[in-house]
Amino acid sequence: MKTNLPKPIIINRIINENYKVKTFVSKTEIKSKPGQFILVWLPRLAERPFAVVDDSPLAFTVAKVGKFTQALHNLKEGDRIWFRGPFGKGVFKLEGEEHLLIGGGYGVAPLYFLAKKSLKGHKMTMIIGAKSKNELLFEEKFNRLRIKVQVATEDGSRGENGLAPNLLYKILSEKKVDCVYACGPMPMLAKVVEICHNFKVNFQISLETIIKCGIGVCGSCSYQGKLVCQDGPVFRHWPF
Amino acid sequence: MVSLTTKICGKIFKSPLILTSGVLGTEAELLARVARSGLGAVTTKSCGLVPRVGHENPTVLAWENGLINAVGLTNPGVDQEIEEIKRLKKLLDGTIIIASFFGATKKEFIQVAGRLSLACPDFLEVNLSCPNTECEFGRAFATDAKDTQEITRSVKKVTKIPIIVKLSPNVTDIKIIARAAEDGGANAISAINTPTGMLIDVESGKPMLTNKFGGISGPAIRPIAIRCVYEIASSVKIPIIGIGGVTYGRDAVEMIMAGATAVGVGSAVYYRGIRVFGKINQEILRFMGAHHFKNLEEIRSSAHEN
Numbered sequence: 001m002k003t004n005l006p007k008p009i010i011i012n013r014i015i016n017e018n019y020k021v022k023t024f025v026s027k028t029e030i031k032s033k034p035g036q037f038i039l040v041w042l043p044r045l046a047e048r049p050f051a052v053v054d055d056s057p058l059a060f061t062v063a064k065v066g067k068f069t070q071a072l073h074n075l076k077e078g079d080r081i082w083f084r085g086p087f088g089k090g091v092f093k094l095e096g097e098e099h100l101l102i103g104g105g106y107g108v109a110p111l112y113f114l115a116k117k118s119l120k121g122h123k124m125t126m127i128i129g130a131k132s133k134n135e136l137l138f139e140e141k142f143n144r145l146r147i148k149v150q151v152a153t154e155d156g157s158r159g160e161n162g163l164a165p166n167l168l169y170k171i172l173s174e175k176k177v178d179c180v181y182a183c184g185p186m187p188m189l190a191k192v193v194e195i196c197h198n199f200k201v202n203f204q205i206s207l208e209t210i211i212k213c214g215i216g217v218c219g220s221c222s223y224q225g226k227l228v229c230q231d232g233p234v235f236r237h238w239p240f
Numbered sequence: 241m242v243s244l245t246t247k248i249c250g251k252i253f254k255s256p257l258i259l260t261s262g263v264l265g266t267e268a269e270l271l272a273r274v275a276r277s278g279l280g281a282v283t284t285k286s287c288g289l290v291p292r293v294g295h296e297n298p299t300v301l302a303w304e305n306g307l308i309n310a311v312g313l314t315n316p317g318v319d320q321e322i323e324e325i326k327r328l329k330k331l332l333d334g335t336i337i338i339a340s341f342f343g344a345t346k347k348e349f350i351q352v353a354g355r356l357s358l359a360c361p362d363f364l365e366v367n368l369s370c371p372n373t374e375c376e377f378g379r380a381f382a383t384d385a386k387d388t389q390e391i392t393r394s395v396k397k398v399t400k401i402p403i404i405v406k407l408s409p410n411v412t413d414i415k416i417i418a419r420a421a422e423d424g425g426a427n428a429i430s431a432i433n434t435p436t437g438m439l440i441d442v443e444s445g446k447p448m449l450t451n452k453f454g455g456i457s458g459p460a461i462r463p464i465a466i467r468c469v470y471e472i473a474s475s476v477k478i479p480i481i482g483i484g485g486v487t488y489g490r491d492a493v494e495m496i497m498a499g500a501t502a503v504g505v506g507s508a509v510y511y512r513g514i515r516v517f518g519k520i521n522q523e524i525l526r527f528m529g530a531h532h533f534k535n536l537e538e539i540r541s542s543a544h545e546n
Contacts, residue, residue, distance in 0.1 A: 001302075001304060001305060001306075001459065001511070002302065002511070003302050003303055003304055004301060004302035005301055005302070005303060005439075005441075005448065006298070006301075006441065006448070008443045008444070039297070039298075041297075041298060043441060043444040043446035043447075044446050044447070044450070045296075046296045046297055046450065047296075047297035047298045047450075048297065080443075080444075082441070082443075082444070212297050212299050212300065212311075213299060213300035213309075215300065215302060215510050216509060216510065216513075216514065217263055217264070217300050217307065217309075217506075217507065217509055217510050218262075218263075218264075218265065218299065218300050218309070218311055219263070219264040219265020219266065219267065219270060219285065220265060220314070222264070222265050222267040222269075222270040223267075224269050225267070225269030225270050225272065225273045226270070227264075227270065227514070230514075
C-alpha cells in the first residue's frame with residue numbers, strides 16, 4: 001500500500017541568499033510541480049514544510065526563524081536531511097501568455113520554480129516584495145532567467161517604497177495581464193485578490209497554513225473547508 | 241428498497257458511516273464538506289478543558305499497512321470548540337454530530353462534558369483511550385474498569401446528551417471494560433481507539449514520530465478491531481460503533497456482522513480521498529443488493545449466530 005515515510009537525501013550545495021536565508025540543493029532528482037511543498041525532517045527535532053524551489057535536483061529555501069530552521073542552517077554540504085513529498089494537488093500552472101508573478105518575503109521561492117519550469121514563449125514580470133533591502137530574495141536568480149524584476153521594500157531601501165501589491169496595481173493599470181501568480185503572507189494575498197477582482201484578472205494564490213501530516217488526514221491545514229495540503233496550496237478562487 | 245439507515249438512542253443515521261474523531265480535525269466548513277459526501281455522523285476531534293498545541297511533527301505517517309499517529313490531542317479548548325460545533329450545526333442537514341472530548345483528570349472529564357453539552361451535539365463521545373498522551377496524563381483511563389465506570393457515571397450526571405464511551409484495544413480483556421462502561425450508564429460504545437506502535441528510521445536509527453510511540457490505524461488493525469467489536473457485542477446490550485481499518489464496503493459489512501450498529505471510518509481518507517464515504521456507501525448497497533438484504537438489521541451480528 002502507498003507509504004509516506006521520510007527518506008534521507010544528501011545536501012550537495014548550500015547557497016547563502018541573504019543574511020538569514022539559505023537554499024539547500026540536494027543530489028536527488030524528484031518530480032514536482034511549481035507550488036508543491038516537501039516536509040523536511042531532522043530526526044528527534046521536528047519536521048516542517050518548505051516550498052520546492054527546484055526538482056532536478058531537489059532544492060528548498062530556508063529562513064532562519066526558530067530552533068528547527070537554525071538547525072538546518074547549521075548543516076554543512078555533505079550532511080543528510082530527510083524529506084517526504086512533494087505534496088499538493090493545487091499547483092501553479094501558466095494561463096495565457098502575459099504573466100505577472102508577485103512574491104512577498106519567502107513567497108518568492110515557489111514562484112522561482114514556476115518561472116524556471118516554464119520559460120519559452122512566455123512573457124513574465126516578477127514583483128519581489130521585502131521588508132528592506134537586506135531581506136530581498138532571489139532578485140539575481142530571476143535576473144539570470146532574463147525575467148523583468150520590479151522590487152518593493154516596506155522601508156523604501158530598494159525600489160518602490162511600500163508594499164508589493166502597490167506595484168501590482170500600477171502594472172495592471174498600465175497593461176493587460178492574463179494571470180497573476182502570488183505567494184506571500186495572508187494580508188498580501190488578500191490585497192492581491194482584491195486588486196485582481198477589480199481589474200477582472202485571473203489569479204492563482206498559494207495559501208500558507210499550519211501543515212502537519214501533509215497527506216490530508218489530520219486537518220491541521222484546514223481553511224474555510226479546504227485542505228490546504230491536498231486541495232492546495234495553490235487556489236484559483238478566494239474566498240471559497 | 242435497500243436501506244442504509246441505522247439508529248442509536250432513537251436518533252436516525254442516514255448511513256452507518258461515521259467520520260472518526262481526530263481525522264480531518266474540527267473546522268466546521270471542512271467537516272460539513274465531508275458530511276456531504278454521505279456520512280451518517282461526524283465526530284469532532286477530541287477537545288479538552290484548555291487549548292493544546294499537540295506534539296511536534298512528524299505526527300502522522302503512512303507505513304506499508306496503515307498509518308501511525310501521535311498528534312497529541314491538538315485542540316482549541318472546549319470554549320472555542322463549542323463555537324465551532326454551533327457553526328457546524330448550521331452547515332449540516334440531517335447529519336448527526338458527535339462531540340468528542342477528553343480530560344487530563346477525572347474532574348476535567350466532568351467539567352468538559354458539562355460545558356460541551358451547551359453546544360447541544362447529538363452525542364458526546366468520552367475519549368477515555370487516547371494512547372498518545374501517556375507521558376503527561378499517565379495510562380489511558382480505558383485501561384481500568386473501575387476508572388471507566390466511575391468517569392462514565394460522573395459524566396452521565398452532568399449531561400442529558402447521550403454518551404458514547406470510546407474504548408482502547410490496549411487491554412487484557414476489553415469485555416470487562418465494555419461492561420464497566422455499560423454499568424456506568426453509557427448509551428453506546430465506540431471501539432477501538434488505536435493500538436500503540438512504533439516505527440524506527442533505520443537510516444538515522446531514531447524513532448520516526450517525535451512522540452516515539454503512536455496509535456496504529458488503517459488496514460493493519462482491522463482484524464483486531466473486528467475481534468474487539470465481536471467480543472464487546474457478546475458482552476453488552478448497548479449499541480457499538482465499530483472502528484478500525486474500515487476502507488471498503490466489505491470491511492463495513494464485516495464490522496456490522498461482528499455486531500456494530502454503526503461504523504467509523506478514518507484512515508481510509510488517506511487511501512481513498514475525502515469522498516471515501518460515498519464510495520463505501522455505494523459498495524455496501526451493492527453488497528446488500530447482491531445478497532438480497534433489505535436493511536442492516538439483517539446483517540447485524542450474523543457472526544454471533546451458530
